[in-house]
Every structure is written in C-alpha cells, then in structure tokens.
Amino acid sequence: MSILVNRTDKNVLKQRLKEENIKRKTISFYRYVNIPEPNELRNELYKAWSEWNCFGRIYLAKEGINAQMSVPEDNWEAFWNQVNSLPYFKDMLFKHAVDGNGKSFYKLIVKVRDKIVADGIHEENFDPANTGSYLDAKGFNKAIEDENTIVIDMRNHYESEVGRFERAFCPDADTFREELPLVIDYLKGQEDKKVVMYCTGGIRCEKASAYFKHKGFKDVNHLKGGIIQYAQEIKEQNLESKFKGVNFVFDERIGERITEDILSECHQCGKPCDTHVNCKNDDCHLLFIQCEECSDKMNGCCTPECVRIAALPIEEQRELRKGRVKNGPECLSVYKSRLRPNLKEILKNNLSLK
Structure with missing residues (x-):
C-alpha cells in the first residue's frame, strides 16, 4: 500500500502557495472522542483532504482529533459536509482565524499519536471528560x-x-x-x-x-x-479586549494581532517588538523575537555563527550537519526554545559586530 504523505520539497511547496491565487479559510478544531481505529481514519481523511487541496497539521489519537487547517473556499462546503458526516465529528465547532489569511500552511500533515496533546498524565482514575x-x-x-x-x-x-x-x-x-x-x-x-x-x-x-x-x-x-x-x-x-498583544499560532503566520499593544522586546537589541521568527540557519531554526533592523543586520539569524553557516553553500551546510545528534554537545543547533540563549549577551561579546 502506498504511503499517504507529501514528499515534495518544502521550498517548492512554499513557492506554490505564494503564487496561488485562490482564497482559503484558516480554521482550527478539536474534539475529545473515542476513535477505536485512528490509523484507518487517518488515511480516509488524508485522501479526501488532499483531493480538496487542503493543507494543515492534524493529530489523531484514540482520544480524539486536534487540527489546524487551511481550506480552499471553493471546497469549503465539501470539506464541511465530510467532517460533519463522520459520527466522531458531527456538529464540530470550527474556529476561524482572526486575520482571514488563508496562507497559513503549505502542505497536509495527518499524524497518529498516543495523545492529541502531550500532557504527561498517567493517573488511572483521571477522567478527561469531567471538564470545567x-x-x-x-x-x-x-x-x-x-x-x-x-x-x-x-x-x-x-x-x-x-x-x-x-x-x-x-x-x-x-x-x-x-x-x-x-x-x-x-x-x-x-x-x-x-x-x-x-x-x-x-x-x-x-x-x-x-x-x-x-x-x-x-x-x-x-x-x-x-x-x-x-x-x-x-x-x-463590540466588547473590550482584555487580551493584549499578539495571539501566537502554530502555522506559517506565527502570530495574529489582537490589539496594538506590544508587550515584548527584540531578543537581540531590546527594542519593543513582538515578531517571532525562526533562525534562517536550517541547522538551528531557533524561535525568537527579532525586529526588522536586527533582521537586516543579522540576515534573519540569531547569532553571528548562524549568520556564517547560513551564508555557506547548501552542500557545505549539509556536510556540517552529517552525523550530528540533535541537542548533542557537537550540535550546531539549539532546536528547542527551552535552551533560550541570551542573544543580547552573545552579540555584545562578539567582536565581529563592532
């Protein structure tokens, strides 16, 4: 049986999305519901949603579904009808993105996991249905x-x-x-x-x-x-928004602005800023906040070392990555936000930026 995945290079997919001239809806939905055979359902959903040119990141488990998606407006009715025709998802509540930008995902990913949200809860008498x-x-x-x-x-x-x-x-x-x-x-x-x-x-x-x-x-x-x-x-x-700033979202947009309040600062220079980016060095990809001025100066990277690596020919970058273990002592990358390097201190101590 063929594997139902998209193996096209991500840069090709991103370019196709950029050139696309159709309108899309960005939505999210979830439900805790017993799904006895999530693998079978996974393939059924992937086939239908691929046919309708839907993109997104969807997690299935025996405990339910967690989905963030981009659906072409022309195929919205077919998508809506299909989801609601499934007994697991009937009368599903779809939440629509604030900014209306449908270009939030560039490919379709449907994965089966142990849980739709990793929670670390292993208590046998815990009832997830007894919600607040x-x-x-x-x-x-x-x-x-x-x-x-x-x-x-x-x-x-x-x-x-x-x-x-x-x-x-x-x-x-x-x-x-x-x-x-x-x-x-x-x-x-x-x-x-x-x-x-x-x-x-x-x-x-x-x-x-x-x-x-x-x-x-x-x-x-x-x-x-x-x-x-x-x-x-x-x-x-027409209510007052007691939420201030940007709502972080897990797609290509990274954030939706709710109010004009800026609560954070650039991690490199300290100026007021709330724009999250990923380091342009593919062997790092650190998520951090970077203002436009620092982005221009650092070529979208988090540290001078990443600037140097990102400027190398792609073949040399691949050679550097060979044999490395993520988060290992010999790794060039930080990969996870939990490492939280002090970027201001790194730049301050780097003589090459003077």
Whole structure:
C-alpha cells in the first residue's frame, strides 16, 4: 500500500502557495472522542483532504482529533459536509482565524499519536471528560474583573511573552506537559477559589480543567474556543479586549494581532517588538523575537555563527550537519526554545559586530 504523505520539497511547496491565487479559510478544531481505529481514519481523511487541496497539521489519537487547517473556499462546503458526516465529528465547532489569511500552511500533515496533546498524565482514575465550565467572551471578561478570580495562561512561555490577558499567571514552561505541575503548585492552598484559564484554541484548557478538578479544585472554568474564538466574539459584540498583544499560532503566520499593544522586546537589541521568527540557519531554526533592523543586520539569524553557516553553500551546510545528534554537545543547533540563549549577551561579546 502506498504511503499517504507529501514528499515534495518544502521550498517548492512554499513557492506554490505564494503564487496561488485562490482564497482559503484558516480554521482550527478539536474534539475529545473515542476513535477505536485512528490509523484507518487517518488515511480516509488524508485522501479526501488532499483531493480538496487542503493543507494543515492534524493529530489523531484514540482520544480524539486536534487540527489546524487551511481550506480552499471553493471546497469549503465539501470539506464541511465530510467532517460533519463522520459520527466522531458531527456538529464540530470550527474556529476561524482572526486575520482571514488563508496562507497559513503549505502542505497536509495527518499524524497518529498516543495523545492529541502531550500532557504527561498517567493517573488511572483521571477522567478527561469531567471538564470545567465554559465561559464565552463576555463571561470571561466579567470573571477576570473580579480580583479574587485566579487567571491562568495554559500556554508556553513564548506564547504568553507576546500576548496575554490582564492579571494572568503565565508559567515559565516550554511545553504543556511541564506546565501542568507548575500551575498545580501555584494554585496550592487555593482550592476553593474561582479559577479561569485560557489557551490558543481551547484544547489544552479542556484537558487542564478536568485535571485541576481531579486535583480537588472546585470552581474551574475555561474560555470556550480559546483566544481565537474570543477575538471573534469581542469583534462581533463590540466588547473590550482584555487580551493584549499578539495571539501566537502554530502555522506559517506565527502570530495574529489582537490589539496594538506590544508587550515584548527584540531578543537581540531590546527594542519593543513582538515578531517571532525562526533562525534562517536550517541547522538551528531557533524561535525568537527579532525586529526588522536586527533582521537586516543579522540576515534573519540569531547569532553571528548562524549568520556564517547560513551564508555557506547548501552542500557545505549539509556536510556540517552529517552525523550530528540533535541537542548533542557537537550540535550546531539549539532546536528547542527551552535552551533560550541570551542573544543580547552573545552579540555584545562578539567582536565581529563592532
């Protein structure tokens, strides 16, 4: 049986997307539901969505689906009908991107995983279906106006760095798995207080709210549809946005601007900036915040060493990467944001930039 994947070079795919003249919708959706045979469903979805020229990143597991996608408007009806025809996904809630830019993904990826969100939870009596209460945008705004309400950001540090709700506790974590125990520790002794939480599209809060109830917290609430749905509702209902800055998203856009507030700074020079980029050195690809001036000076790279490597012929770059182990002592790259190199200090100490 043929393997249902796209093996075309990513640069070719990105160029095709850039030249594309069709309109697309960027959407996200998820559902915790029992899927006995996720591998079979994976192939069924891949075949149909490929035919309709859909792109995106979709994770399936026995516990459900987590999807972020770009769907051509001309094929939207077929896509919608197909998803809702499946018993697992009937009446699915689709969350639409704020900026309306459909060029968010350049290929279709559908993967089967153990879980749709890696959570590190292995407690046998934990019931993920026993979730907290949903809050819409209006209800969420009202809840966080009460100073006795505890507001929790259930996202990673690089997400909350560029945008967050007022008064939110933002854990210094790189993954959802790391974040859960940090939040539990922060909430310790406050089991009777009202807890409200939020994330990008709602899926992490769905699992977290059930986990916090499992740990003894009584009044647990979460933002329905996450920041994506919140942004739509405040626009439609003319409500004040208590979320400030940029909503980090996991696609080619990297961020959606919700308000004009800039909460972060360029990691290289310290100027106000909230533009996330990936280092242009393919053997690094570090996610960091970089202003236009630093981007021009550093050719889109994070350090002088990456500038040097990225300027080499591609054949030489490939030779340098041969035999290297990701995150090993001989590795040129940092790969993961958790390493968080001090870019300002690196540039300050590099004589070649003087």
